[in-house]
Amino acid sequence: MTGSVFLIALALFLLASAGAAPLSVSQIVAAQDQYLGQKIQVAGTIRIIPRYSRLPCPGNVQPCNPITSVTVFLQDQNDSAKQLLVYQGGEPYKCTYDIQGNFKCPPFTQNASVTLEGVYSKGKEPAGIMGSASPAAGGTPPQVTSFKDFYYFDVAVAARPAQPASRKTK
Structure with missing residues (x-):
């Protein structure tokens, strides 16, 4: 009997988890290590x-691109200071x-x-x-002396705009 009780409890847990409401960015930021490695939905x-x-521009080359990179964040809907860095496939989200x-x-x-999930x-x-890569500074290549942790949200499926329901015509 204990085995079947365990299976019922596990089934209820999985069903409850599947229908859980999305988390907020604030919830994630407040307990970052709690959500590490978990597949979650965040609004x-x-x-x-x-x-x-x-x-x-180098050598006064014109035209030159003023943008060097673009970063995507998921920001909390109530607190603009709380943001999650959006990645896809372990890399920063690709923008053009x-x-x-x-x-x-x-x-x-x-x-x-x-x-997003x-x-x-x-x-x-x-x-x-x-170090410095500049020959004037001695030409010692830059070397990383220490690292720090950073957190990111690796999206599985990018957001899709809601599609209107199709209408059948007769």
């Missing part, structure tokens, strides 16, 4: 942030950008409310670097 607002070059400064991260659109993960990034 939030898409924020797409382009990074612009501070340096002039052009020489006019336009960028696209399909199917994401700026400020869209979405629910993915795995909450942790990686390492350089925290301290010594």
Whole structure:
């Protein structure tokens, strides 16, 4: 009997988990290690942030692309300071950008409310670097001296806009 009680409890747990409401970004940020490695659904607002070059075009080449990269975040709907970095396949989410400064991260659109499903993960990034690649500074190649943890949300399926129900015509 204890085996069947266990199976019933497990079945109820799995059914409850499958229908669970999405988490908020604030819930994830408040307990980051609790969600590590778990496949979860998170509701939030898409924020797409382009990074612009501070340096002039090399050799005064014109035109040159003002955008150096684009980052996608899932932002908490009630607290804009709380954000999750969006990755896909273990890499930053791929966006395109052009020489006019336009960028696209399909199917994401700026400020869209979405629910994403993915795995909450942790990686390492350089925290301290010594050296310089500049010949004037001695030409010592930069070397990473320390790393720090960073958290990201690796989306399994990108957000899709809601499709209207198809109508059958007779």
